[in-house]
Every structure is written in C-alpha cells, then in structure tokens.
Amino acid sequence: MFTKSLPVLMHHYVSRVPSTIAVHPEIFDNQCEGMAKNGWRGISLKEAEAYLLEGRPLPKRSALITFDDGYLDNYVNAWQILQKHGHNAVIFTNTARLDGGEAREIDAALKESVDCRGKSEASGDRYFNWQEARLMEESGVIDIASHTAHHYFRFSSGDLPPPSADLALRFKVPDRFREDERRFRLDLPWGMPLFPLAPEMGGKAFIPSQELIDAVVSLVPQDKYKASEFFQSPENVKRLSDLTSALKNRGRMESEEEARERMRSDLLECASDLRRKLGHSEVLSHCWCWGFGSSMAQEEAAKLGYRVFFETTNGANPPGNASAVHTHTHTRANPPASAVHRFKVRNKPYRWLKTRLFIYSRPIAAEVYRRLKG
Numbered sequence: 172m173f174t175k176s177l178p179v180l181m182h183h184y185v186s187r188v189p190s191t192i193a194v195h196p197e198i199f200d201n202q203c204e205g206m207a208k209n210g211w212r213g214i215s216l217k218e219a220e221a222y223l224l225e226g227r228p229l230p231k232r233s234a235l236i237t238f239d240d241g242y243l244d245n246y247v248n249a250w251q252i253l254q255k256h257g258h259n260a261v262i263f264t265n266t267a268r269l270d271g272g273e274a275r276e277i278d279a280a281l282k283e284s285v286d287c288r289g290k291s292e293a294s295g296d297r298y299f300n301w302q303e304a305r306l307m308e309e310s311g312v313i314d315i316a317s318h319t320a321h322h323y324f325r326f327s328s329g330d331l332p333p334p335s336a337d338l339a340l341r342f343k344v345p346d347r348f349r350e351d352e353r354r355f356r357l358d359l360p361w362g363m364p365l366f367p368l369a370p371e372m373g374g375k376a377f378i379p380s381q382e383l384i385d386a387v388v389s390l391v392p393q394d395k396y397k398a399s400e401f402f403q404s405p406e407n408v409k410r411l412s413d414l415t416s417a418l419k420n421r422g423r424m425e426s427e428e429e430a431r432e433r434m435r436s437d438l439l440e441c442a443s444d445l446r447r448k449l450g451h452s453e454v455l456s457h458c459w460c461w462g463f464g465s466s467m468a469q470e471e472a473a474k475l476g477y478r479v480f481f482e483t484t485n486g487a488n489p490p491g492n493a494s495a496v497h498t499h500t501h502t503r504a505n506p507p508a509s510a511v512h513r514f515k516v517r518n519k520p521y522r523w524l525k526t527r528l529f530i531y532s533r534p535i536a537a538e539v540y541r542r543l544k545g
Contacts, residue, residue, distance in 0.1 A: 173228040176487040177219065178531035179235045180524075181513040184242055185249040187286040194518045196248045203256040205521025206234070211528060213258030216314040220455055223479055223511060226491035234528060236260035237481065237513060239318060239458060241268060244285040246299040246307060247277050254312045263318035263458035263481070264304070266444035274302040296352070301448050308449060315449055317457040317477070320440040323356050325376035326366035329421050334412055338402065341365060342411065345399040356433065360384060361398035362391030364415050370461040371437065372468040375430045379422040386414055427467070435471045442475060455479050462513075479511060485544050486512035487537035512537075 184193035194202070206213065213236040214229065221227040236253070238245050241264035253260050275281055285297065299307075307313040332341040339347035343363045353368070357379070364387075366377055390411055392398050401407050415421070425433070442454040455478045457464075462483025464472070469480065479493040493509050514527055530536045 172231040174222070174231055174233045174490070174532065176489055176532050176534045176537055177222060177229065177233060177235060178528050179219075179237060179481065179488060179511060179513040180516045181483060182236070182238045182249070182516050183240060184244055185238075185252070186242075186244040192515075194516060196252065198518055198520060199249065200252050200255075202516070202521045202524050203252055203258055205525065206258065206528075207256040209521075209525070213253065213260055215259040215311075216261040216316055216456060218259075219261075220479055220493075222490055223488065223493035224455070224491070225494070228490070232528075232532070234532075237458070238262040239460075240265055240296075240322065241298045241304075241315075241318070242285075243297040243299050245313075246303045247281055247285045250307055250310070250313060251277070254310065259312055259314070261314040261316050261456075262304075262307075263316050263456075265298075265318050265320060265322040265460075266441050266448070267320040268298045268322070269304065269444075269448075270298075270300045272300050272302065274300070274306050305449060315445065317438070317441045317445065317454055319372065319437045319457075319460055320444060321354055321356070321371075321437055322460050323354050323371040323437065324368050325355070325371045325373075326379070326422075327369035327374065327377060328367050329377045329424075330367060331364055331416060331421075332366075338408065342402070342408075344402050345395045360388050360391065361393055361395070362387045362401075362411055364421075370459070370463060372434055372459055372464040373461075374465045374467070375427070376425050376433065377422055378425055380420045383415065383418055383421045386418060387411070390414060431467060431471055434468045435475070438468075438472050438475055438477070442477075456481065459483075480509065481511045481513055483515070484510060484512050485514060485537070485541040486510075487531065487534040487541075488512055489534055512541075 182194060184190055185196055185199045186193050187195055211232045211234055214233050218229065219235045222229050236258060238249065238260065241262055245262055249260070304315050308315055338344060342365060343359050343361055345361060363379065391401055438457070445451045445454050454476065457472055457477045457479070458481040464480065472480070488511055493511060514531060517523060530540050
C-alpha cells in the first residue's frame, strides 16, 4: 500500500517556553515515539519532492515533519529526538539570520539557554548557525530549505492606525517593538506610524515618503532612551498623531516591477545562501513566510527554479500535486492547486496527532475537514 495523501506537519519551536507555536520537548518526544510505534515515518525532503513533483510512490504512513525559521532549539532539542525515533525532517530557514562560528556543544547549559528564550523582550529569538546546519544535514536526519532570506514584513497600505488603537500598534515605540520579530527592509525611525502589516511576499508594499520620515525624526528623538521618554507623554503622542495625520504626502504604493524585484532579490539571496553555505546543487522547495505567497511571488520564485511551495492551508497532498499548473488568482482563500498543505502541530500528545495523521493521509477526509474548517 502506498500513500494517497502526504500529511505535512508544521512546527516552529521545540522548547519549554510557553508559546502558541511551541511544542514541549517531552511532548515532541511522545509524538515522535507514537509515530514510530504506529508505523509512521518522517521522510526526507528529497523523498517528499519526488512524491510531490513526480508522483513517486511512498510507503503508507509516510509523513513530512517541517519546522519554520531556524530556531536554535531545533538544533538543541528537536534534532536528537528525531534521530532517536528514526525520523527525518526539514527546517525551512531564514538564511540571513544564520551566523558563522563553530557548532555549539549540546550540553545542559545550552539546553537551559534555549528554554530561557523570551523571558525578556531584549533577548529576542536565537537561531542555529551555519556549522550547526551542516551537522544536521550531514547526519542525514534534517534537511535545510528555503524560507526567504530575511522574513521581512511590508506595509500593505498607507492607512494610518486609528487613534483608539494601542500605542504599540500605532507607532514604532522603544521596548514595545520587537525588531527581531518585525523585520523590515526599510530602516524605520522611532515614531514611524505602523501602517497595516503584511508578509513581504503577499503583494505590493507601501513605501513611506522621505517627507514623512523627516517629519517624524524632527519630532521624535532617535536615541532609544530619549524616544522612550517621549512616548511617556500623552501630549507628545498627540503631537505626533496630529503631525502624521495632517501630512498629505505620507508615501506611495510601489510599482509591480519594484514589487517583483523586491521579492526576487530575497528569494534569490536565500537560494544562493543554501548553495554557497551548504553546497546544495538545486533548491526546489520553498515555504512561504506566514504561509502565503502572492501570484507575483509564485511567478518570480518559479523563474529562479523553485518548484514546490509549502503553505499553511488545510487540504490533501496527493502524489504529483506540486506538478500542477499554478493559478493566476492566488489568494489566501484561493491557494493554487499545487500548494503543499500543512497543519499546525499542537502541544498535545501523540493521541491528538494520531487523529490528524489519519485525516490528512486520506484525500476525501482531508477535503471534508478543510471545508469544515473553512
């Protein structure tokens, strides 16, 4: 018997730090153990690509275990657990966030350090480095793949946030704006209005005008501590709000060619990093940040040689699915026929995961569940 639909599991953190996108190491161990004992095997990315592109058969109870971003706890916690239970996996990595240096020894101190992530806003996220990525690939357990170089955000329009919104949602405020989470291609000054945020690959970007930037800088001190003091005064906040609201030239939407070049450059940088740093001869798979890439981004990625696109939409993954022709009206609500669907793995034991594996390994059940989930 062969796989009729490939379940693709989506993880981020494997950590003891509570998060909506974290699985505790002991829970992850239980999930991997349960899969192995019940005949499930986490396959390699190459096996998945052959199945998705060529329709090459996979044994029944095959699954693809994926991780997004490239967090250090994937190296410290997930790698050893996967190896222990005989599973393969892939980490879709933001290559520009990976540093050089020697591979760190996975000891009690390093394990404790990754489980302190997020205890202070200043600590930010931590990522494995290139040498650690090489070790994981050389072990044959984990593949490293494309997730864009930078995981940037963009402004999707020039609409100002309403005055009633929380201050941290209206302006770039020190200590309330996590720059490791909200990365922009532009260098935004303290006090910049936070226009609607969206993933970079989702469409055209709104570009703030130099006039707006100059106006903000003239009013808000750009020293972090002085800027923090500035925002403690409601009067100052009102002055900034009035200034930005009154300004007629707040910016413009970029052209289609500008948008395409922006998307192309990030996708190309990521693929080039994987070739230079890890020796990948071809880069076929890409996972969209925040689970979505526009038709424009799909087209630019295809020009660069990407052929398999992973999303965070529900649905079945039958053999040869990635070889289907892409639609030209790709939206979140209307993913292309060739999108590889993934489901988010929760911080729950194998008995929860067992049900999802059952659903997503059966095309009809996966389709029914997709419709129920909307």
